[in-house]
Amino acid sequence: MNLQKVLDHRFKPIEHVLHARDCMLYAAGIGLGARPEHPGDLQFLYERELKVFPSFVNVIAHPGGWVQAPELEVDWVRLLHGEQSFEMHRPLQSGKTYVGTFEVTDVIDKGVGKGALILMRKTLREAGVDEPVSTVTSTYFLRGDGGCGGTTDTAPTPHALPDRSPDGTCVLATLPQAALIYRLSGDYNPIHADPGMARKAGFERPILHGLCTLGVATRAIVQAVCEDQPERLKSFQLRFSAPVYPGETIATDYWLDGPVVSFRSRVLERDLVVLNNGRAELFLPSH
Known part of the structure; x- marks a missing residue:
């Protein structure tokens, strides 16, 4: 470097x-529509009074x-x-x-x-x-650019998860074709679609995009903690710790402390943490 x-x-x-179509395609790519008749999903997938899912800002x-x-x-x-x-x-x-x-x-x-x-x-x-x-x-x-110099040697400290049992867990399945849908929102890296390229990169098969996994975790917090009200989500941060394979099930554990929600996401099939040190902040509802 x-x-x-x-x-x-x-x-x-x-x-x-x-465009409305792009907003709905992104929503489908992160798995919204698994509750096809639920207004919490339809608000992002049906053109009448369409809302844009908040994590689309990353894309x-x-x-x-x-x-x-x-x-x-x-x-x-x-x-x-x-x-x-x-x-x-x-x-x-x-x-x-x-x-x-x-x-x-x-x-x-x-x-x-x-x-x-x-x-x-x-x-x-x-x-x-x-x-x-x-x-x-x-x-x-x-990984290959250490020793080239930098502006600082102090990395931001990751958010520490509470030392107690989670207050809840939201379990969301991903589709086997999830990466093929999500890539249509603009990330065409072949390791998410081409089995040969995925193997060259060290994976047994194509992996899910990291930002797609982030979108699934955002779904979990909006659904389980915000009562399907995306406007309540103020901020969201996390650390990527392992890739997800399309078709796996993501369980997001969360801890509630006032407007702060700590979280981590695990793949159940491999009992592996894939997102860690998560912190979301909410706009508290006015009474």
């Missing part, structure tokens, strides 16, 4: 028109594979998505145009042979409006 060129990289603003106006630019000298083949967070300042609305602006906020050098972290921030605004709609942060682990 060429640290200075990564820090100097300038992103062009990206416009994204939020729209995405900068794509910018790390593959040769001048950055990033070993992008060994890149992993480490952490993700988003904060909702106001809900997305179908039919509107949004603009995403991006910046690299920090690079953390873990040392030779230990990799590096790139921290990024996306600010999403409605076209022509200064006030942000959402702030999205991403942390990418560059």
Whole structure:
């Protein structure tokens, strides 16, 4: 990695028109519709009074594979998505145009042979409006770029889960074809569709997109804690710890402490934590 060129990289603003079809396709991709007659699912899948599921902010106006630019000298083949967070300042609305602006906020050098972290921030605004709609942060682990220098050596401390039994668990199944549906929202990485490419990357078969797994966990919190009211979700953050295979069942354990919801997600078939150190914050209902 060429640290200075990564820090100097300038992103062009990206416009994204939020068509109703795209909103519904994203919702289907994260498994909404498993309750086909329930208003909690239909509000994201039926065009009448359509709502946009909040975690869609992670997907729209995405900068794509910018790390593959040769001048950055990033070993992008060994890149992993480490952490993700988003904060909702106001809900997305179908039919509107949004603009995403991006910046690299920090690079953390873990040392030779230990990799590096790139921290990024996306600010999403409605076209022509200064006030942000959402702030999205991403942390990418560059396994092959340790020893190239950084802006700091202090990584953010992950959210600690409470030391007590969960207050509840929301179990959601994923479809065998989930990755093939979700990729139509814009992430066409072949490891999510091509068995041969998945095996070359070290997986037994195509894996589910990390942001799709995030979407399933967001569904769990909105369904189990927010009573299917997406407007109550203020912010959401987590750490990716293991991939999910399409068709597996994701159980999200959650702990309630006022407006803060701590959570982690497990794949039941392999008894494996796939999302960890989760923290959601809610807008408390007014009485």
